[in-house]
Amino acid sequence: DQQVKQNSPSLSVQEGRISILNCDYTNSMFDYFLWYKKYPAEGPTFLISISSIKDKNEDGRFTVFLNKSAKHLSLHIVPSQPGDSAVYFCAASAMYNDMRFGAGTRLTVKP
């Protein structure tokens, strides 16, 4: 069941520009959304999250936007750096319950 969808398998941007990664979900019970970053040969690591009571959360170069009516969230990285090149997973959960992940988007930031 694809409750969390990342429709773009890959994204390539130039260093210094904005990277926008998108995610859609279908389960209206989800109330907490997260982005994880994964480098090769490592487990995913937590990047940023947002609660359903908010529509924006910012942490340095990373901002997550949530549009509940559209069941859509996005991650903005500004400015993008080569070290940001990784696979980014969107995840969602309902309170206390399991966490569902999207298929991931591979971001490549070119110098």
Next chain:
Amino acid sequence: DSGVTQTPKHLITATGQRVTLRCSPRSGDLSVYWYQQSLDQGLQFLIQYYNGEERAKGNILERFSAQQFPDLHSELNLSSLELGDSALYFCASSVNLEGYGANVLTFGAGSRLTVL
């Protein structure tokens, strides 16, 4: 080091065999989650345990089983292995206390299973 330990890191076995993957959660974390990542696929949720009890079940095959022990470590047992079971298996843990709110998962480095 994330604090979540998975063993073995790599495992090669034959079809029809049985393997056990082990996970030690981060100190203080009560919940353990298991995920499967096949080639170029996302993280497929398998199962979650909270303080020794099964909390949620995802797309886990009947040939697979898991448990969480009193010391909170967890094992994922995969039996009658097929070629398609070749994947990275991730364990994650979280505090997940009742009333704490939503939780952030901390992942281990994964166990890569190759079935020949």
